[in-house]
Amino acid sequence: MLKVGLLGAGRIAGVHATAISGNPGSTLVAISDINTAAAEKIAAQYGAEARSTDAILSDSTIDAVLIATSTDTHSDLIERATAASKAVLCEKPVDLSLARAQACQKAVAATGRPVMIGFNRRFDPNFATLKNAVDAGEIGRPELLSITSFDPAPPPVAYIKVSGGLFRDMMIHDFDMANFIMGAAPKTVTAVGSSIVDPDIGGAGDVDTAVVTLTYADGRIAVIKNSRRAVYGYDQRVELLGSEGLLQAQNMLENTVVKSTTQGVTGAKPTYFFLERYMPAYAAEWAAFVEAVNGGNAVPVTLDDGVAALAMAEAATLSVKTGNPVSLASVLE
Amino acid sequence: MLKVGLLGAGRIAGVHATAISGNPGSTLVAISDINTAAAEKIAAQYGAEARSTDAILSDSTIDAVLIATSTDTHSDLIERATAASKAVLCEKPVDLSLARAQACQKAVAATGRPVMIGFNRRFDPNFATLKNAVDAGEIGRPELLSITSFDPAPPPVAYIKVSGGLFRDMMIHDFDMANFIMGAAPKTVTAVGSSIVDPDIGGAGDVDTAVVTLTYADGRIAVIKNSRRAVYGYDQRVELLGSEGLLQAQNMLENTVVKSTTQGVTGAKPTYFFLERYMPAYAAEWAAFVEAVNGGNAVPVTLDDGVAALAMAEAATLSVKTGNPVSLASVLE
Amino acid sequence: MLKVGLLGAGRIAGVHATAISGNPGSTLVAISDINTAAAEKIAAQYGAEARSTDAILSDSTIDAVLIATSTDTHSDLIERATAASKAVLCEKPVDLSLARAQACQKAVAATGRPVMIGFNRRFDPNFATLKNAVDAGEIGRPELLSITSFDPAPPPVAYIKVSGGLFRDMMIHDFDMANFIMGAAPKTVTAVGSSIVDPDIGGAGDVDTAVVTLTYADGRIAVIKNSRRAVYGYDQRVELLGSEGLLQAQNMLENTVVKSTTQGVTGAKPTYFFLERYMPAYAAEWAAFVEAVNGGNAVPVTLDDGVAALAMAEAATLSVKTGNPVSLASVLE
Amino acid sequence: MLKVGLLGAGRIAGVHATAISGNPGSTLVAISDINTAAAEKIAAQYGAEARSTDAILSDSTIDAVLIATSTDTHSDLIERATAASKAVLCEKPVDLSLARAQACQKAVAATGRPVMIGFNRRFDPNFATLKNAVDAGEIGRPELLSITSFDPAPPPVAYIKVSGGLFRDMMIHDFDMANFIMGAAPKTVTAVGSSIVDPDIGGAGDVDTAVVTLTYADGRIAVIKNSRRAVYGYDQRVELLGSEGLLQAQNMLENTVVKSTTQGVTGAKPTYFFLERYMPAYAAEWAAFVEAVNGGNAVPVTLDDGVAALAMAEAATLSVKTGNPVSLASVLE
Structure with missing residues (x-):
């Protein structure tokens, strides 16, 4: 059972929370957002906790994070989460700056952690x-x-x-x-x-x-x-x-x-x-991530795909x- | 080349005239109608002659007639035309009276001439x-x-x-x-x-x-x-x-x-x-009739079909x- | 929040359990089946209890029951549930016997409780x-x-x-x-x-x-x-x-x-x-039932419809x- | 009634011959081709004469020509036909050389004759x-x-x-x-x-x-x-x-x-x-040409369109x- 932290509590985060909860192989543990009320609302709905992003990333019992925050935070959060040994599914795009995304790509490669980019289509x-x-x-x-x-x-x-x-x-x-x-x-x-x-x-x-x-x-x-x-x-x-x-x-x-x-x-x-x-694509995307991470296989859409x-x-x-x-x-x- | 007389000069007769003229195996020789002006108009358009129905039926050079007159005349005309050794294509229905149509069926059978009913569909x-x-x-x-x-x-x-x-x-x-x-x-x-x-x-x-x-x-x-x-x-x-x-x-x-x-x-x-x-169905219907009659084969829709x-x-x-x-x-x- | 008991734990009951749990206006409290293992499995999945049908019907905190048992039990269960003041959604058909269904219709009318028949289409x-x-x-x-x-x-x-x-x-x-x-x-x-x-x-x-x-x-x-x-x-x-x-x-x-x-x-x-x-129809059917019962309105498909x-x-x-x-x-x- | 000469007797010329004959406002008078057998065959089918291109262009009773010859002859024939006061419908393209097509455009403009280009679509x-x-x-x-x-x-x-x-x-x-x-x-x-x-x-x-x-x-x-x-x-x-x-x-x-x-x-x-x-487009194209020329109106697709x-x-x-x-x-x- 994959224990999951959700970073972000906006509209698309709500979609992901449903997918995480509905998947028999994953459970939503915690959710963070600068808008704490939004995080608390989603947490209540799915029996999870609202926490800070730091608290989620430093919780060693959390296996994976789903990053659904604003684009300018993606690269940083990917780097921090992989450095904390999390598996990551991050919404597209990786970054608006190609150079920054490429730097992120190198940092992640060094950790060996799986990072999937949310090309849901x-x-x-x-x-x-x-x-x-x-x-x-x-x-x-x-x-x-x-x-x-x-x-x-x-x-x-x-x-x-x-x-x-x-x-x-x-x-x-x-x-x-x-x-x-x-x-x-x-x-x-x-x-x-x-x-x-x-x-x-x-x-x-x-x-x-x-x-x-x-x-x-x-x-x-x-x-x-x-x-x-x-x-x-x-x-x-x-x-x-x-x-x-x-x-x-x-x-x-x-x-x-x-x-x-x-x-x-x-x-x-x-x-x-x-x-x-x-x-249906969001649910299938999450299912593919869970299956890959739980099975120790490569994720089907990679950070390289995001950079490309x-x-x-x-x-x-x-x-x-x-x-x-x-x-x-x-x-x- | 099948020489054809057209009985009737109404709207559907015009459709048939086009099909007869457009078919390389048939030629429109004559057309009759109680409305002689209508017959003459179609005759002029297709290089045929306006004649009486009697004249058409008694012309031994005419091989086939297409009956496109009012329904109440169909049985009589089918009988007269087959008695005169014509091959016949007759618009549906054979007759409004089943008994009359069955009588016609017997009369035609005695002549051995092909009668096709115009189930164009x-x-x-x-x-x-x-x-x-x-x-x-x-x-x-x-x-x-x-x-x-x-x-x-x-x-x-x-x-x-x-x-x-x-x-x-x-x-x-x-x-x-x-x-x-x-x-x-x-x-x-x-x-x-x-x-x-x-x-x-x-x-x-x-x-x-x-x-x-x-x-x-x-x-x-x-x-x-x-x-x-x-x-x-x-x-x-x-x-x-x-x-x-x-x-x-x-x-x-x-x-x-x-x-x-x-x-x-x-x-x-x-x-x-x-x-x-x-x-397109009317043209294909006529082509099937011409092919059957010119080839000495059975017509694809018979008087029996009309009676059925x-x-x-x-x-x-x-x-x-x-x-x-x-x-x-x-x-x- | 409508508290719901589910009678039956077969394939279609599983579909209904998902609809009950997924609806923000209802919660699945208990489930019964002669196959207790099947009832326990659905109960575990949705955080409900496996109980006997009697226990469900006699629990005054349960507002409504969804009957998804075999057809020969429908009329009896409808009568027992309405007698116990439950609102009822029952799978079609009401009964195989028209006379039995009509008797059920009369019994229910005496209770004044809402009974909706599951014409999901x-x-x-x-x-x-x-x-x-x-x-x-x-x-x-x-x-x-x-x-x-x-x-x-x-x-x-x-x-x-x-x-x-x-x-x-x-x-x-x-x-x-x-x-x-x-x-x-x-x-x-x-x-x-x-x-x-x-x-x-x-x-x-x-x-x-x-x-x-x-x-x-x-x-x-x-x-x-x-x-x-x-x-x-x-x-x-x-x-x-x-x-x-x-x-x-x-x-x-x-x-x-x-x-x-x-x-x-x-x-x-x-x-x-x-x-x-x-x-999607099963989910919408349940939503319509919940909305009607919670709002005190007539259910959109009635026992009369089932008898008709x-x-x-x-x-x-x-x-x-x-x-x-x-x-x-x-x-x- | 527009009297028409057809230049070319290939496959597309056959299509045009049907359109010319089928249009109540035009009649096919003559047809030319370097393959005289092909010209004679089409002529026979539609009651026209096989002639030389020169004979067609110099026949002052012919009002219009349809050019369906090989592309390399288009510009020359357009110029010769308009110089001979014919209205022209010419198959596309005007020419493979833009410069040659532009020269043709100028030559035609000097004659004031209508030239329509066969953009049938x-x-x-x-x-x-x-x-x-x-x-x-x-x-x-x-x-x-x-x-x-x-x-x-x-x-x-x-x-x-x-x-x-x-x-x-x-x-x-x-x-x-x-x-x-x-x-x-x-x-x-x-x-x-x-x-x-x-x-x-x-x-x-x-x-x-x-x-x-x-x-x-x-x-x-x-x-x-x-x-x-x-x-x-x-x-x-x-x-x-x-x-x-x-x-x-x-x-x-x-x-x-x-x-x-x-x-x-x-x-x-x-x-x-x-x-x-x-x-159907070829028939409608010809009808539009006949209507424009017989009515003294501009043709709906011009030589300018061909050059463009x-x-x-x-x-x-x-x-x-x-x-x-x-x-x-x-x-x-």
């Missing part, structure tokens, strides 16, 4: 099914990958300003999805972007609509499309053309009801946002600025 | 594909058939009064479809019906909404649903459950465009009515009146 | 959405209802023999669904059935494939199709034609992945059986035997 | 419906366009060598589609490509898989994906995200039959290739070579 039943089909050779050799990832509505501009920008904050999930599906890092990253949804996002130095093209050493190509606004809901699709067919993971819909009238044939919208769409996605975000950010393709190697140097 | 690419899959054993042994057949809007009550009623006028297509898919006639026919769409249809002694259940000697079951009104368009679906799976032939849509907004995800309606939906469907309509009409199941044998006696 | 998000759309007038006046309900595989013949037959055991859900959607009981019930899936089911005096047609006093019609075997999974669809459109609740699929190859375009199967399909569905099953059973339509009134006399 | 019912919905404001302001265009199988390498390359031969249709939907030319063109389908295509100096990103002056973005091989059939989809929704034009399928078995739920493949998919698409192909070709974005203005200088 790998555990979505639809994307996982697609990946399994690719690995089983069902469409032959992959050639051309397309990822569509639109949020239902843009966040406040105040959030945009501290987010690290669309590539580090939003498309980072899609960079990891490309790495997951393609099983390799790209050679070049070419990005275009604009702030056509909201000029204030442009005023804050960011884009809200972007297309990134990735090329691979063996000739494969991937393209990722992001928009901060799809009024019909969360649009999360993956499509892969291979030598023997096409795989598509389509949206989850709110329900299966279809209405035919003189106005046409109308079905439900996609589920609204990530909590609705990815709830961040490097692609860095390259895309640079590509939009310069207007030219950026080689991934140049960013990682 | 057998040649619809979707239903034909479904039938081929059944025959290929793709879903094992058929067990439960469902036919949904809704018109977009009811005809005028004046038409209803002379139509022979919903079972002879509308569901007769579905009776033939059941015979086509199941490859056997049913044992019993159980019908319920009401005039919920338009009470005036009830006032005229007919129903506008009906469900008919068919049982077969080997335990198979079929159910047919008819409504005179589906405001979203022509709803024509067939579904067959078998021991190893399910086959569904779904509606044809006006186009493939899908719109996602805050209101939902909306696609196009089904094609509006039989001309839009079954245009009419007997089922008779049984359904009786079942609605009596409120009890009717054995098909009792109707055919 | 009313709480399925898809069917609930369809019902809401009907009630909102989105397709005008309902005219023709179709319910398709196929199990993935037939149960053992030993089960068939004690099940009460397809109409009481399986189609009872669909009878209730018809009552739910149509908001009225039918006037006549006409059933046909056969044992084409497995002759041994026929040997046990039951059918495995059936079509039931319902007529309503106002001219509406409903048709229900049941099969004990759909090899592709649990097929649960509802379709309603109205004066201004059509509503369809389609199947839930295992995932959204679609594969296009030279063999066609293939998507996932429907979820396999009721546990997969209706898990059972009467339709009785009528259908009789109709198959006699080969004729059966008026519902004649069964209820 | 604008007349596909699905894409035309999508365009109408955009223009009607159904999804608000367009922001992000995606075009997927995959052929079922690559052409022979011998063809590749003389084709002008994927961008001029295949993606030119998609460049025109982008111009059609967006209503403006892009500012920059960024292309990546590889020969992952067939290395021999790379050996011939071409790519078989490519992604092109277009940016627009107002911040809109478009992305086009091409592959020479989609084994499941012709994949032709357009998707446009706007401020108030998403529009998708999906593939046409061979039929509507769906089969559910233990293997999944399988529907038909997309129609195989352009003749199957775009047959060719310039984008030129820019994309250059972008793949240099690895950098290319401004469209730099190509048009």
Whole structure:
């Protein structure tokens, strides 16, 4: 039974608390947050204790921590937790700074402790099914990958300003999805972007609509499309053309009801946002972490994966600025 | 090259004229109608002559006639045309009177000439594909058939009064479809019906909404649903459950465009009515007739098929009146 | 906080235990089963006690019981629990005997306690959405209802023999669904059935494939199709034609992945059986019970609803035997 | 009645001959081809004459010519036909050389004769419906366009060598589609490509898989994906995200039959290739030409459109070579 400390008590921490409690192989022992009331509320709900982060990290009976705090604390907490011999599952991104994330990567390597990065979409039943089909050779050799990832509505501009920008904050999930599906890092990253949804996002130095093209050493190509606004809901699709067919993971819909009238044939919208769409993915992600740690096996998404996605975000950010393709190697140097 | 005379110059005759002209194995020679202007117009369009029906039937150079006149003339014209050694394709139904149709059946049998009944839906690419899959054993042994057949809007009550009623006028297509898919006639026919769409249809002694259940000697079951009104368009679906799976032939849509907004995800309606939906079926029906007659083979839908469907309509009409199941044998006696 | 005793510790009881524990308005206090090991296992998992049924019913601190025992005990337990002032949620069917269920109905009425029958499908998000759309007038006046309900595989013949037959055991859900959607009981019930899936089911005096047609006093019609075997999974669809459109609740699929190859375009199967399909419905059903009982409101599915569905099953059973339509009134006399 | 000469008697010329003959406003008078047997065959089928191109162009009773010859003859024939006062519909592309096409543009402008370029996809019912919905404001302001265009199988390498390359031969249709939907030319063109389908295509100096990103002056973005091989059939989809929704034009399928078995739920493949998919588009294209010319109105797709698409192909070709974005203005200088 994995004894778990939860760092952070915000909305996504609540999702993780449910997953930790619902998993027969783990138990939620303690939770910390600078907002102690929030920590106490989650603790009460799941029969855990609200403690300080220090108290959690120094408790040798706690086997693992789940880091669901703000992004700027991730690298520090990963380092402290692994130094304290905890297994770690940390929300994405590792850090907004590639250099800082790489330093964290080195520090963690020295401890030998497992650190899993919360790229929850790998555990979505639809994307996982697609990946399994690719690995089983069902469409032959992959050639051309397309990822569509639109949020239902843009966040406040105040959030945009501290987010690290669309590539580090939003498309980072899609960079990891490309790495997951393609099983390799790209050679070049070419990005275009604009702030056509909201000029204030442009005023804050960011884009809200972007297309990134990735090329691979063996000739494969991937393209990722992001928009901060799809009024019909969360649009999360993956499509892969291979030598023997096409795989598509389509949206989850709110329900299966279809209405035919003189106005046409109308079905439900996609589920609204990530909590609705990815709830099963969060549970599966945690189950995979517990299974790996309890079994002494490698975690399925590593800190290296987190750094790789961040490097692609860095390259895309640079590509939009310069207007030219950026080689991934140049960013990682 | 099959030389063809067309009897009738109404709307459906125009559809047939296009099919006859467009088929490389047939040529439209002459057309007749009591409305001579209508006959002349079609004749001009396709390089044929407007003649009297007598002139067409007595022209020994004409190989085949297509009968697209009003239902009450079908039996007579079939008998006269076969007596004149023509091959015949006649629009459904053979007759509103089962006894008259059976008499016609005997008369034709004596001539040995081929008579095909225009159950065009057998040649619809979707239903034909479904039938081929059944025959290929793709879903094992058929067990439960469902036919949904809704018109977009009811005809005028004046038409209803002379139509022979919903079972002879509308569901007769579905009776033939059941015979086509199941490859056997049913044992019993159980019908319920009401005039919920338009009470005036009830006032005229007919129903506008009906469900008919068919049982077969080997335990198979079929159910047919008819409504005179589906405001979203022509709803024509067939579904067959078998021991190893399910086959569904779904509606044809006006186009493939899908719109996602805050209101939902909306696609196009089904094609509006039989001309839009079954245009390819009419061409394929004619091609099958030409191929059979030119090749000296049996036509794929026979006068016997026409009589069989009419007997089922008779049984359904009786079942609605009596409120009890009717054995098909009792109707055919 | 509703204190709950769970009677029964079988598979479906486990589902209910999860729902009771997961609901913020209820807590699972005790569980009973003749298989005490099974009761103890569920009790341990959810922090409850394994007790005898008598002990649960006589514990005045327990507010409600959920009856998930075998069908032959339902009526007795409903009567005992309501006599002990408990609110009751009982799995369907109330009883295999209509007379016994009606006696239970009277006994319960004398206590004034709320008894909800577990027609979980009313709480399925898809069917609930369809019902809401009907009630909102989105397709005008309902005219023709179709319910398709196929199990993935037939149960053992030993089960068939004690099940009460397809109409009481399986189609009872669909009878209730018809009552739910149509908001009225039918006037006549006409059933046909056969044992084409497995002759041994026929040997046990039951059918495995059936079509039931319902007529309503106002001219509406409903048709229900049941099969004990759909090899592709649990097929649960509802379709309603109205004066201004059509509503369809389609199947839930295992995932959204679609594969296009030279063999066609293939998507996932429907979820396999009721546990997969209706898990959200069980949680919503319990939530509705808790909300009604805690709020002092009428429960949304009543014992009367359970008796009504059972009467339709009785009528259908009789109709198959006699080969004729059966008026519902004649069964209820 | 428009009197038409058809230049070319290959496969696509046969399609056009059917459209010309089937249109009530035009008649096919003559046809020419260096393969005189082919010309005579089409002439016989449609009651026209086989003549030399010179004879057609010098016949003052012929109002219009349809040019369906090899690409290298297009510019010359357009110039000769307009000089002879014919209205012209010419198959795409105008020329493989942008400079030559621009010279042709000037020559034609001097004659004032209408020249329509055969971008048939604008007349596909699905894409035309999508365009109408955009223009009607159904999804608000367009922001992000995606075009997927995959052929079922690559052409022979011998063809590749003389084709002008994927961008001029295949993606030119998609460049025109982008111009059609967006209503403006892009500012920059960024292309990546590889020969992952067939290395021999790379050996011939071409790519078989490519992604092109277009940016627009107002911040809109478009992305086009091409592959020479989609084994499941012709994949032709357009998707446009706007401020108030998403529009998708999906593939046409061979039929509507769906089969559910233990293997999944399988529907038909997309129609195989352009003749199957775009047959209705060719007829609608010709109808639009006839309507414009007979009515004295501007043709709906102009020589300018042909040059614009060719310039984008030129820019994309250059972008793949240099690895950098290319401004469209730099190509048009």
